Amino acid sequence: MGKYILKRTLNSILTVMIVFVAVFMLLRLMPLSGYFPPEMIKETDEATRMTYLRNQGLLDHPIVQLGRFVKNLFQGDLGRSLTVYPKVPISTLLAEKIPVTAAFGLASMILGIVLGLSLGMLMVRFKDRWGDHLGTGYILMVRAIPSLIYLFFIQVWVSLWLNLPMVFDKDIPSSWILPVICLSLGSIAWYALWLRRFMVDEENKDYVKFAMVKGFSKKEVWKRHIFKNAIIPLVIYLPSDLLFIISGSLVIETLYVIPGTGGLLTTAIEKQDNNLVQVIVLMYAVLSVLGVFLGDLLIAAVDPRITLTEDN
DSSP, rough: OOHHHHHHHHHHHHHHHHHHHHHHHTTHHHTGGGGSSSSHHHHOOOOHHHHHHHHTTTSSSSHHHHHHHHHHHTTTTBBOOOSSSSSBBBBHHHHHHHHEEEEEEEEHHHHHHHHHHHHHHHHHHHHTHHHHHHHHHHHHHHHHOHHHHHHHHIIIIHHHHTTSSSOTTTTTTTHHHHHHHHHHHHHHHHHHHHHHHHHHHHHHHHHHHHHHHHOOOHHHHHHIIIIIHHHHHTTTHHHHHHHHHOOOOOOHHHTOOOOOOOHHHEEEETTTOOHHHHHHHHHHHHHHHHHHHHHHHHHHHHOOTTOOOOOO
């Protein structure tokens, strides 16, 4: 167990390092305008700009810049925004944005799990009947239609039908409803699809047939055996799902003008704020790798059939 955790930890660190170094170096290939404050681009000459870049260390070799950034990172200094929020520390921006994104993400995660599992059980209960067809139609719609189409439809038309705000306003609680629903649509489809598949697989196993022969009611078999065993494979995705929602949705936060990390990354890319882009991408990479790692540990904790040893 200890060797497995150590090995996965080292692999995770290596993965994050590769992703970050790649992004860091690619940003150094972009125009240097992404490192100038807005007023400097408009009001200064070329010599002044070059002096600014030299003083910031941006004319040093990329390897030197990378080493300096890593050193500052371990000291808690993430740098400052250049074009989005000039001279504001990035750590301050993330401290303001992450709680907003996390609040939306947590609400949508709870909604997605509750409705997704409910829909999956409905599909199994009415297999090959109206409940199954209804759930299948929903899953096909969410997975087959480009998300921008139905998200735009929800934002424009559903907001008019239900008289809900089209954009987020922290002082209007009803403006949270549509973004949370939109964030949960994919999770609902995912949980419903896989719960149905796993429950159907469990129904066809010998231990279920044996329990029915022994006289257990179908409801009791569902509760004590089928659902309990079918839910275990879904547990592996909970940590990654939880950490993913913290990083926010680029599309939905932009559509609803939500001041979270997803919208912040979109704005940073548009305004070529390279300092801000590299920090947010690093955060995304860490959260993604950490989610997969925690998922492996969690599935081993809830499923006694799995042991994290070198033999596996």
